[in-house]
Amino acid sequence: MDSSIFEQDLPKTQANHVALSPLTFIERSASIYPDYPAVVHGDVRRNWAETWERCRRLASALEKRGVKPGETVAAMLPNVPAMFEAHFGVPLAGCVLNTLNIRLDVDAIAYMLEHGEAQAVLVDPEFAEVIEEAVSRLAIKPLVIDVADSLYEGDARRIGELEYEALLAEGDPDYAYRLPENEWQAISLNYTSGTTGKPKGVVYHHRGAYLNAVSNILEWAMPHHPIYLWTLPMFHCNGWCFPWTIAANAGVSVCLRRVDPKKIMNLIADEKVTHFSGAPIVLNGLVNLPGEDKRDFDHPVKVTTAGAAPPASVISGVEKMGIDVTHVYGLTEVYGPVTVCAWREGWNELPMEERATLKSRQGVRYHMLEALCIADPNTLEPVPKDGQTVGEILMRGNNVMKGYLKNEAATEQALEGGWYHTGDLAVWHADGYIEIKDRSKDIIISGGENISTIEVENAIYSHPAVEEAAVVAKPDEKWGETPCAFVKLKIGYGEVTEADIIEHCREHLARFKAPKTVIFSELPKTSTGKIQKFVLREEARKS
Structure with a gap:
C-alpha cells in the first residue's frame, strides 16, 4: 500500500522529534528558576542552579571513574539530597539507577547487586554493614561511595573508596550530559518481591518515567513550585516518579531520613509543605499523634496514599486534620500509581464517612495510562460493571515496564495478550471505578x-x-x-x-x-x- 501523502517528504529530524526523558525537566527548571529553592534537608538549602550543577558533576565523575553508559549504579540511601540527585546524575551519564530497598537483608541486597551487575554503589552510613557484607560476596566488586549525612546520629563508619562530596569534586559542572538516543532506553531498575521469593528486576524506560512524572501533576492538579515532603521512600518505584515530577514543576524536595509522625507534622507546619505521599500507615501515624504533638496550619495540604487499601476511618481522620486525601493505586511494574480515585463534585455533599468509603476505591486510570480493565485473565473478556463480578486488573500503556531483567519467561507471562496482568482481583462499578477485593498473588x-x-x-x-x-x-x-x-x-x-x-x-x-x-x-x-x-x-x- 502506498503511504499517505502525510508520510511523504515529512521525515523525523532533530528539529521535530526528540526522545522523551525526564532529564529535560531539571535542565528547564534550572535555566528558568535557578534561584528558586530545590532541596531542603536540615540546614542544607540548595536552589535549582546548585542542584543541577551537582547532578552534572555526579554524571561526569561516574564517567571518569569508568562507569559506562548502560551500566548500573545502585543506591542504598534514605531520603537524603544525594538520593534525589542520583535520579538525575546517574541517567545523565547514560547509566541505569537501581535504588535498593534499605529495609532488606544482606542476602537480598547481594542478589540484587549481582543480578543487576552494579558497577557502583552509593551507601549511607546507616547501611554500611549490610553493603559491606553484600559486596564481599560479589565476584566483581563495584565502586563503593560513602554518602555522609550530618543528620545521621549513629556510627558514621566508612566502607567506600571515597566520599560522595569528594566524588562530586572530581566532576565537571559543565558536563556534556547524555539524553537518550531512544526513549525506550532504560532509566532505572527496581526490584520487587515475587511469589517465588526471588526478587524480580523491573526495568523502566525514559518515556514511561517522563509520562508518569507528568501524570502525577495532572492527577493532583499540582500547582507550580509545590513543596513536597519525602515521606515516601525514593527507593520505592523511584519515589513513584516524584523526583522527576518535582523537577518538572520546579518544586521543593523536603528530605526526611525516616518516617516520624511528629517530624512530619512539624515539617508540614514549618516548611509549609503542600504535598506528600505514603502508605496508609503514614496517615495512621498522623491520626494517632498525641494532641500536644499536632500542629495547626492554614495552608492547603494534599496527600496521595497507596499500598494496601486505606481504611475509611483513617481517611476521614486525616481529612479532619485539614489534609486532603487522594487514593491512588499501582505497582512497581507500572512506575508506581497509575489509577486514581478521581473526585466528583457531587460527592462533597455526602457525609464524611461516605466520602471516605468512596475515596478508599482504587478509581480510574491516570491520563497517561492507555487502558485499564477488569477482565477474566484467561479469556481477557471484561467483567460486567456491576460492582459484584470479580476479575483481574489489566493495564496497557507507555507507563508499563519494559519487562523483568534477565527473565524472559516472567516478562512474557506478565504481558500476555497485550495487557499487563497485575495479579490483583477487583470489581468494576457502574461509574467505571475499580475496587480491589483480593490478591491472586500472595504478596503481602x-x-x-x-x-x-x-x-x-x-x-x-x-x-x-x-x-x-x-x-x-x-x-x-x-x-x-x-x-x-x-x-x-x-x-x-x-x-x-x-x-x-x-x-x-x-x-x-x-x-x-x-x-x-x-x-x-x-x-x-x-x-x-x-x-x-x-x-x-x-x-x-x-x-
Missing part, C-alpha cells in the same frame, strides 16, 4: 512494602519443629496488612511458642517480613494436597 503489602509469603514460609520451614506452614495477609489498622503464619508442628518435638517462631524468622529475614501472628493448627487442603489459603485468610481476619 505491609506499610507499603511487599512481602513474599513463600519467602516467609521458607524461613518458618527451616525451624526444626515445623511440619507444615502457610502465610497469608492479616488486615492491620496500622500497617495495612501483616504476615500471619499458620503452623503445624511435628509430633513429639516439645513446646514451641508463637514467640519462638517469630524470633526464628527474624534471624533469617528482614525484621519487617517476620510474621506478627502465629496460629498453631492443622492446615486445610484440597483433595490434591494444596493448602487452601482462602480459608486461612478468613481465619486470619477473625483472629
